Amino acid sequence: MSKITTINPATEEEIQSYDMMSEDEATARLEACHDAFLEWRELSHDERAPYLTKIAAKLRDNADELAALMTKETGKLLKDGHREVEICAAIFEYTAKHGPDALADEERTHGAEDKRGVVTYQPIGVIYSIQPWNFPLYQPVRVLAANLMAGNGCVLKHASICTGSGLRLRELCIEAGLPEDLFQVILIDHDTSDKLIEHPKVRGVTMTGSDGAGRHIGSVAAKALKKTVLELGSNDAYLVLEDADIDVAVKYSVMGRLYNNGETCVSAKRFIVTDKVYDAFVEAFSKKMANITMGDPTDEASQLGPLSSQDQFDTVKGQVDKSVAKGAKVLCGGEAPDRKGAYYPATVLADVTPGMPAYDDEIFGPVAAVIRAKDDADAMRIANDSRYGLGGGIFSRDEDRALKLARDHFDTGMVRINSFGAADPNMPFGGVKDSGYGREHGGFGMKEFVNVKAIFLP
Known part of the structure; x- marks a missing residue:
């Protein structure tokens, strides 16, 4: 048996x-x-x-x-x-x-x-x-x-x-x-x-x-x-619009990418950042991700534990390596530590384009893909340029405008505005595409x- x-x-x-x-x-x-x-x-x-x-x-x-x-x-x-x-x-x-x-x-x-x-x-x-x-x-x-x-x-x-x-x-x-x-x-x-x-x-x-x-x-x-x-x-897109509060965007982007060791279907995975705030967001986001404490999941000080298995580690590592081979730039992380366990570091990839796993597929681990958009309209277009449609997010100081974008244009089942969360008993959960x-x-x-x-x- x-x-x-x-x-x-x-x-x-x-x-x-x-x-x-x-x-x-x-x-x-x-x-x-x-x-x-x-x-x-x-x-x-x-x-x-x-x-x-x-x-x-x-x-x-x-x-x-x-x-x-x-x-x-x-x-x-x-x-x-x-x-x-x-x-x-x-x-x-x-x-x-x-x-x-x-x-x-x-x-x-x-x-x-x-x-x-x-x-x-x-x-x-x-x-x-x-x-x-x-x-x-x-x-x-x-x-x-x-x-x-x-x-x-x-x-x-x-x-x-x-x-x-x-x-x-x-x-x-x-x-x-x-x-x-x-x-x-x-x-x-x-x-x-x-x-x-x-x-x-x-x-x-x-x-x-x-x-x-x-x-x-x-x-x-x-x-x-x-x-x-x-x-x-899914490969949920979080939009950082031209009027975004960068501190808020960075706080919830780190939380959204690393929650549950990044192994969440509604994790923030693709970060689509408008040209106007791109440099400021990417610098602050990469710095925070680089300083994440990875370690024993039973230790209160740990912010990131191991992936769920060696198989999952191999999958995530392969997706990152393939994306880098196709031209993605590693801003932090990207190399697994020499230690026992299925540990993979908080990683940020820039210059992510179609044809890369980091753009097209779901990376079920602590890996963020940063994509530059010309403006807000271009960011919304890129967000919907995905075969997936589970969740997503918008960072903007104009909540009414963000609500309209979320309601009328985001092709997903769920959208978070200036926040991150996984599920709530009182709100429907599910996707499209x-x-x-x-x-x-x-x-x-x-x-x-x-x-x-x-x-x-x-």
């Missing part, structure tokens, strides 16, 4: 090994989840809500343990792990509080005589959740909370490098009182995963990951006529996998 072995990317030490499940065992877990769903769906939204509130409390009670485990498995800063636990608790609480109203039956009318109609949001069954490693708790939680409130069951296939985090999440949900089979975590390979997508008891598939993986999973699901929500990669489709959070995620049923009364 094949195994999964988790490895600490900071120390290169093995953490734990887990047996992979056979197709029969995974299918049995799926069918048990479906059976639990049949009972869970009988509860009202108000009856489901307390389960979510109790899970939130259980996560907070175990915050130190969860943060330490995530740091050990993925190398994220311990303080970022604590933030992740808190946002997960907040998501469960938000969903418990707002779910009953968001999913309540709606009174409508139909026909010329305005007869009574009812629109009801009914659960559909087991939702299959395929999640990545960069936020071992948050990624599965945002799917789980919404679908538990909607009345669905959930089967999670987590990234192998954070297997322990996925299993611990399930244990804590059960400790909080959630029916044992309603949330399953399965340890399977990609071939078995494809077969599960096709299983008739899987009614929806949601996945976070690369656009390449999204194409594959989306196509397998489409052939089986399963609805999908795909949250894929190769960044995928569907929305999570803000009440939208609760309605992605429901049967919007129309009932006509005489």
Whole structure:
């Protein structure tokens, strides 16, 4: 029987090994989840809500343990792990509080005589959740909370490098009182995963990951006529306009590029700077990035930990090296230290042009691409010159103008103005173009996998 072995990317030490499940065992877990769903769906939204509130409390009670485990498995800063636990608790609480109203039956009318109609949001069954490693708790939680409130069951296939985090999440949900089979975590390979997508008891598939993986999973699901929500990669552009406050722009650009060791789909990745403020921004930004303290992720003084694995290190290094070979200029970083662990320094690349990985692709690590624009209009054009469309940002002293640009011209699902942040329970999360489709959070995620049923009364 094949195994999964988790490895600490900071120390290169093995953490734990887990047996992979056979197709029969995974299918049995799926069918048990479906059976639990049949009972869970009988509860009202108000009856489901307390389960979510109790899970939130259980996560907070175990915050130190969860943060330490995530740091050990993925190398994220311990303080970022604590933030992740808190946002997960907040998501469960938000969903418990707002779910009953968001999913309540709606009174409508139909026909010329305005007869009574009812629109009801009914659960559909087991939702299959395929999640990545960069936020071992948050990624599965945002799917789980919404679908538990909607009345669905959930089967999670987590990234192998954070297997322990996925299993611990399930244990804590059960400790909080959630029916044992309603949330399953399965340890399977990609071939078995494809077969599960096709299983008739899987009614929806949601996945976070690369656009390449999204194409594959989306196509397998489409052939089986399963609805999908795909949250894929991005190379988010942050615009530094001619009237930007440079201090504000530098502060949030460093934060936006290095949050979670730069391994975030909505990280600030491309910095498109107008000619008027280019020199001032790039000098200050590069200086701050060069002075970032990289080290042990459990050390409070560390501002940057290791990448999540040696594979991820190799990928990031290859993307930087290829960009430099094509003409990108290294302003700081760019060379990995000679030390144990998957450490890659905060790096700034200038003279970035189309055809380079730093321009075209997503660099999932602490690497910033700086691109010069002639003026504000040119900056907006360059920002949208991407196959991705997840998030982005605008730095400008004129907030009303920035709002208009964000609303009318930025071809992304999310835009930050003079700030940076990853996710908020009250605001929709998701993208366009190769960044995928569907929305999570803000009440939208609760309605992605429901049967919007129309009932006509005489």
